[in-house]
Amino acid sequence: MVSYLFILFATIAIASAIVMITHKNPVYSALFLVLNMASLGGLYLLLEAQFLAVIQILVYAGAIMVLFLFVIMLLNQESADDVFKGISIKYIMSVLLGIVVFAQLFYAIASVTNTLPVVSENMSAVGSVENIGDVMFTDYLLPFEVTGILLTAAVVGALIIAQRKIKLKEN
């Protein structure tokens, strides 16, 4: 059962990723990326990481992709020259480079396949909200607070960068 669900989610993820990088309309690309992230959330559920599955749907497929869609519709770009037109040296080189990197990664995975850990027995207890919250607010309290500062700085920086006119202080 779990294997069939894995195959289903993996197929959806790979197909939507391929459609995302080849579609000419950026809005459809963003929507296919949402589908990809939702299927990754399903894979997290198969790995018994319930907290991260919910966070993936909420933050990635919800917040970040809505931001992307807003910016796409704000800019309203017709990128007609960005469509796949014939075989050029650029496409050949990038696909070749992709195949090389994938072969390298696959070789690395295949060479350690006997030493990889099997499923641990406390897998279902690891990813629960209780367990993650317990570790996050004791061992990782300082990084958690620093993350809050980082997000605040990012919001302030984005506001300043995206302002229409930046007033420079005159000497």
Added chain:
Amino acid sequence: MLELSLNWYLSLSALLFVIGMIGVLTRKNAILVFMSVELMLNSVNLTLVAFSSHLGDVNGQILVFFALCVAAAEAVVGLAIIIAIFRNNLNIDLSKINLLKW
């Protein structure tokens, strides 16, 4: 019925990473390059979660949480930069942005 092991998750993650990489290399639209980078970040997150679950260690999932926060901050700042470039240039085609070209 295949045996579902860690290899499958790692291979899927590698494949998604490579697809994102090809997207970064081929597309010229700045927003699409950004979305491909998000795809690559997601595939690495999948690796971390798979290892964390199979080892029974919670630290990997905490790292995924922090990576997600950094990805959110990166997306916000990056999109603001894209808007600023669009205001100056009326273009987000990466091959036509040559303001810093000497």
